[in-house]
Amino acid sequence: MAKAYWISAYRKIKDADKLAAYAKLAGPAITAGGGTFLARGMPAKTYEAGLAERTVLIEFPSVEAAVATHDSPAYKEALDALGDGAERDMRIVEGAE
Incomplete structure (x- = not known):
């Protein structure tokens, strides 16, 4: 099973x-x-069209683990705390293994 990577780019911190x-x-x-x-x-x-914005890279054992974490009650609580405090671009990508 391939690892997965959760990538968040913070376009604006409000x-x-x-x-x-x-x-x-x-x-x-x-x-x-x-x-x-x-x-x-x-x-x-940064190079090419890269943006100088806060970026977070997290490794998970699988896409399923990353999705389950994102959809968990504990992470939902974190998202509720963030509210409109930031504009982010977030994605989960399967590793190339």
Whole structure:
């Protein structure tokens, strides 16, 4: 079974306090679902049409584990805390293994 990668790009952070509340809840929800944070923060360098925006990369054992984590009650609580505090582009991609 191929690993999966959850990729979030923060297009705009509107409320840092809401983002902090989200992060406090999201981290434990994601790790409980089998996620491992591989990278998070601003890009060191962008190329081509790349945007300088906060990006988070999380590895999961499978697409199913990533989707189940996203759809879990614990992660929903984190999303509720975030509310309209940020505009994000989030996707789950299957690994190339």
